[in-house]
Amino acid sequence: MERLRALVGSVARTGSAALALIRGEAGIGKTVLLDDCAGHAGAAGFAVGLGKADELHHLVPLSSLMACLTHQDRPLLSDEAFADLSRGHDHRIWLVQHLAEQIEALAARTPVLIGLDDVQWADPLSRSVLAQLPARVRTSPVLWLLTRRPDASGEADEIFAAASRALPAVDVRLGPLSASAIAQLADDVLGTDVDEQVRDLLEGAGGNPFLAVELLTGLRSTNSPGEPVPTGLVAGVRGRLSALSPGTLRLLRIGAVLGRRFRFQDAVALSGQPSPAMVGMLDEAVRVNVLADKGDCLVFRHDLLRQAVYADIPPAHRRALHREAAQQLVTAGHQPIEAVSHLLTGALPGDEEAVLLLRRAADDVLPVTPALAADLLTRALELTPPQHPSGFDVGERAIVALTRAGRNKEALATGERLLARRPPPAVSSRLQAAIGATLWNLDRAEDLRRRLDATLAAGGASPETAARLRALRALALSRGNDLSAARADGEAALREAVAIGDREAHVQALFGLGETALNAGETAEALRLFTTLSAVDPAYLPEEVMACQHLDDFARGEHLLARATGQKEGSLREGMLLWSQGHQRLGLGQLDDAEADFVTVERLENEVEAPVHQVNARVVRSRIGLLRGDLAAARHDLVAARERLAVKPNPGNTAAVRFLEALHAGAADDHARALERLREVQRHDGLMRWRLLRTWVDEAVRIALRGGDRELAEDLAAQAEAHAARNPDVPTATGLAAQTRGLVANDVGLLGRSVTLLRGGPRPLNRAAALVDLGTALVNAGRRAEAVEVLTEARATFAESGAHAAAARAQSLLGRAGARARRASAGPRPSQGWEALTASERKVARLVAAGHTNRSAADLLVVSPHTVNTHLSAVFRKLSVNSRVQLTRVVAASEDG
Template sequence: MSGSNGSLSRAGLRGREGELEQLQTLTDSVARTGSGALALLQGEPGIGKTTLLTEAVSRARAAGFSVGLGKADELHHIVPLSSLAASVLHGDQPLLSGGAFADLARNQDQRIWLVERLAEAIEARADGAPVLIALDDVQWADPLSRFALKQLPARLRTSPVLWMLAGRPDPTGPSEEIVTAAAGTLPTVTVSLKPLSGAAIGQLADDTLGAAVDERVRDLLDGAGGNPFLAVEMLAGLGTAEASGDPLPSTVVVGVRGRLRSLQPSTLRFLQMGAVLGRRFGFHDAAALYGEPPATLIPALEEAIRAGLLDDDGDDLVFRHDLLRQAVYVDIPPSARKALHREAAGQLVSAGRRPIDAVPHILRGALPGDKECVALLRRAAEDVLPVTPGLAADLMTRALELAPSAGPLRFEAGEQAILVLTRAGRSREALSIGDRLLASRPPLEVFSRLQAALGGTLWNLDLAEELRRRTESALGIGGAAPEIAARLAALRALALSRGRDLVAAREAGETALRAATATGDREAHVLALSGLGEIAQNAGDNAVALERFAALSALDSAFLPEEIVAHLHVDDFASGERLLLQAADNTGSVRQAMMLWAQGQYDLGLGRLDDADADFATMERLEDDVQTPVQQVNGRVIRSRIALLRGDLEAAREHLLAARERLVVKPNPGNTAAVRFLEAVHAEADGDIGLAVDKIRQVQQEGSFMRWRLLRDWVDAAIRMALRGAEHELAEDLAAQAGALAARNPAVPTATGVAAHALGLVKNDLAMLEHSVELLRASPRRLVRAAACADLGQALLAAGRRPQAVAALAQAHGTFAESGAHAAAARLQRDMDGAGAGSRRAAATQRPVQGWGALTASEKKVARLIAEGHTNRSAADVLVVSPHTVNTHLTSVFRKLSVNSRVQLANLVMALPDN
């Protein structure tokens, strides 16, 4: 416990000198090194965590730390960001102002965006002084705070930010999740508080009662089991008992209850109302639950404070320890507790509180069939869905459980549950709920609504054929409202985009778009445009795909990444860059991970291999953070190819293995084809041409649309494998599909140039290869140009045209080297050496793995900017990349340079000879 005077404060620290020294050492380290750290204080209730945490925070404040100290609350453990808000908003100099924090909560609708903004605010504060953020009772942290606390320590590891968490031991609880996420990226210390020794308990008794403590009191204290809070409560109970002439209490429960029995009945009843509301509660709320005007309960409040049971912080009343609250709470009969929680929920809502504030009471007090509670849960789920979809899903499943077994409310709650569960990534659960509701034979209109709600679920599960079957069945049965029929038609077109008849799919999409426009239903409009964009992209109609995705992102900015990639497919990198810049300032609903996918495609297209690799690595991390693995297979496939181009065979194999593992999770045709192609590339690198050709055949069999999506820019590699394997017919088929893509996109230099390149390879036509190089001069894709130049150089050598061959090879070599494709450049260097032109280019040198020379060009830029005092955000603005990508680069910089803080990095950079 923490007392109100110096004696009790010292008493609470008896026997904790060693633990306090551990925390002091960590605090000194953060201040000295300028790098982050995390400490976890663990122990049973009453063991002294709060007292130790409070003392450590006090010492840090005295040492110049900017401090935020908060406490999570059991009955607010689902209110988004409530726990972390307690840590960053409290104190003499809050880490964030209430207004700034409210802006974050109000303007954001994505967890990743929110965490990054919090990180920027804390990073800015840490620039002036080290920061300590402490959270007590972390076992009750709300889901969004838990998410943030799993990201922030690692994100801020390069700044002097110390995190101190205190909580109860739980191997699967929030504290262990947070420590596990931080492990390996910054120093972490777990301080486990054990029961105090008998000597320490004796010192505590001496501190509290004076030196003359008789043996019978010491015997009594043995019942505390080394728990300092229980010991002090027993001593307080002893004082109460002696003053009243009662027998000496033999246990802490008797001691606490003895103190409670000494209170006036009205005071005890008031405390019980407070205990129902939580450890921290409002005076007016407790009075309302009591059923008395606040003024009449002031004497009860005063007595509770005098008895040391409550503290008044000026805004709320707080039980001095949660064990005190529990002692009051358990004496309320269970049936009365349930009724009081239900009443508390209604009163909080009536008082204008958010639905989520009433939810903890609903979960404890609602009975099946309570329509008002179902309505509150539905509203709360809708409110928290953007930031904590998992919590929203839990609330909706509970709402469905409470909904009446018959009637429209059950179907309405079920439809919402399907949508929310799908958004939370729990698609299997959503499908199960939907099928159970459909099996109950709902009215036709409800049947259609449920099938429409399940559309996104089936799409996320890659069940395109099942989606087609269900939508056609629902449309055939009829009875749907016009807007629902429009959604079903759009979902059917989306499903058909994965089929072989893309002409029929396009007709279905156009019909669905007309229906969506006629009904004015926004969701149907989004679905129809999305389907038409997918269909056009799968058919290789890049200009049409761009038109559809541009209209889609204008309707919903979340689809801006699709528009950016569509611009890249028509070689319009300038518009892609403009939209990427626009997205960097967007605080709306743009999907952060998908924006990084678009950024990666942009950097890859321009031959920025280091940047592209960092983009895709960051994308995967963000997808892992929010547990939505959308592009992880394709990201790993591209990173493996990048590693092969660089000559990093170990990394290339690691990425291949990771791609295979992720394919098991999402084994759709696109992912399968991508992994098969990568396996072909690796087989060729290993000298197994037969296996490589077999894998390319598998890619071709995945479906015609995959030819446009996967081999758009990589068809030359597939053709070379086929030719090396003497599979000329396969090579001709690949060249023909490149030609068909060019015919669909005559204004796209990359498409026409790749087609000419493919034909030149298949026919061994030198003139056609020369033509391909000429066409590709207008293409912004540097690696595509370099590959064509390299093949032209080889053909010119074979034709005996050595000077022209060397020029073409040198041009390709330069592009590969500048892009970071060192292995590809080295192969060309060998060809040039064989042609007697080795002196024209120096051989590519292998990049070291440690030290300044190990850094990529982008990492060096980031290192210099951070050394100059830039934050991640300002560095990102200078480099025109995402702050998340800067963080990825910075992680690599610290690893390669073996530094742990921005201060150490700045010292190293300043010491460089060329600085």
């Protein structure tokens, strides 16, 4: 109690968050301790929200956390704050951000305590959110209190571990009472004359106060001291309730099936008795202190009481009651998901009504918790007889949900089992269309193409399914070499989709065509397609942004990003949006901001367990480290990229990592190894085939020339020229073509032309690299004065972007050109203190110190709140502060200084 009260004081005093996990077996006193701490915090001015997870409602998304935040006499948050729980692609990302903003705003007015009892029964979405929220609001005065049983699964430990990495976390373990304390309990209940038989019974309670009291109360209620004393809680509760009327016992059994908290009207409906007749039974149950009447619901006084009553119901009767409860809840207007727990207990194979309800519940929760939807549909599939026609429809839905949940191998295995039953052609084609997204996620493009060829050749698909299959085939072919076939299939699928009005096929066809155009280097056509696609589905706006970047139209890309930040969160794919924003910043030479975006992308993808960009994000971050001269960070990111490549080893990822390895080898002057890695990339379709590497082709040519492979250098230059021919109005494409040809030919004129072309584009790092190549050639040609001019510009451009290692190499070349030694420009920033902050981090620090929330700071900076959160995390780490109050003092001191 002292430790928890001290934590309350610490949160109030420092203005920063903390978390405590109270562990102990059922009945040991966790709830009492939680209530005491909440009462102490309330008296100290905290806004308090307490909730309890329910064993029989553990599937309802967010129900456990909602109990803490909204189910109070004075709720922390209003129901309106959760009115829209069916948002688009990245709902979980939106939800965590939305809750963080709501709690942050509340904590700006008063400290907050959020307590959840029995977290082991929390629903999956609440657990997922709780694993992220404490760290997300660590800069605000929020105390999180959780309780759990020791025999529970490890979700609470994961929440505790995640929090302890970011904020103070206290682990409170409650043990059993001493024998003397238990003896005092016996004296309180039975009087001082406690015989040895009773003492033997109490030893079985194991020091658990609740069990001891219930056993003693059961003993006292039997009024038969001479009879053998039952052992165990069930027997104790049975003895305690033996004097109740049969109707009251039935009410308690029905309540035990409905859950620890249930509505009286649901119990009445399930009993089949008229409501007036049940009132007396309710009064009796409350009078003996088993139930508590909370007005809007009835509650068992303790979980163990409910569990004891529940365990005393014969299993067959229990199953029947669960089945009836599910039907009654739906009839009474409850959401299907609220009845699912009963179905999972009471349904038997062949129960068509149960299958239908599971499907409805899965549809409801799919946008929120796809993993839960997948579990429900998998169970529905198990309940469906193998030869029943509806099994294929349920299975198709299960495949989609499993794929959305990232469980692609399970989705594929489910599809294979269904296809093994040899369904009719129309059904088989639908299953293959569902499996298509799974195979795409598994990077099995060639396998996907073969399946689609066979399915389309077999015929029998509906027009909608045929259009989807053809669109998927176009997408699969976009990864291969026959891009003309990919384009033909995509255009055919698009015509069919538009003709029949199938939106899914329409979106898939446009996406496949856009991917094909980008892979072919036809960037103008790619932009046209992705612009059309984002008009059909705004979630694909990031693809439009990326297409703008390939065309060097960064102004339009910036406009689209600003428009996206003003849209309703959740309507876009947040990870992909930040990926496109990161490349916008990288292209503009804003290395600090680009790195923050890529860090944020990885964090968001980890939170929703969807590792789409993990490999390439680390590749880019490692290259940024090399440009800065931070070799330790660059090597760390290289190792991380290799680890993530092992998980997602598609050709594009493999090419990116191999080229990164070439860059590292070149930085270490291991030219042979650098050349070996570059050749590996070139053997697989060529470096220019991979969009991420196209703006790095000049470095590839240098690696080839330093390694003595002029043939490879010629090949790379020819690829760059072919790409430029397809994009004659893109300065980066034409400039790189001239630059690479100038490097191969050692042609000062071509290198000068490349600089001129790149000046017309938006990419300062590419321009600076071309200036260095030109300056080197001028030095070698003895034109030192001209070399000094262009190398000075290159050094300044690199330094402005934070590419300090590249700037240092330009400075070294200036020395060779005979330039005067100059005072070294500012090198890499320190790792700690105000000077360690990037320009964006300083902006965020000043706004937060001025009282802005993450949301309002993001709105002012026209960036995502996720990006602000990443910047703020870096600010707190570099300044060694853990609250907004402390940050305000540091900012004030730095400004005064």
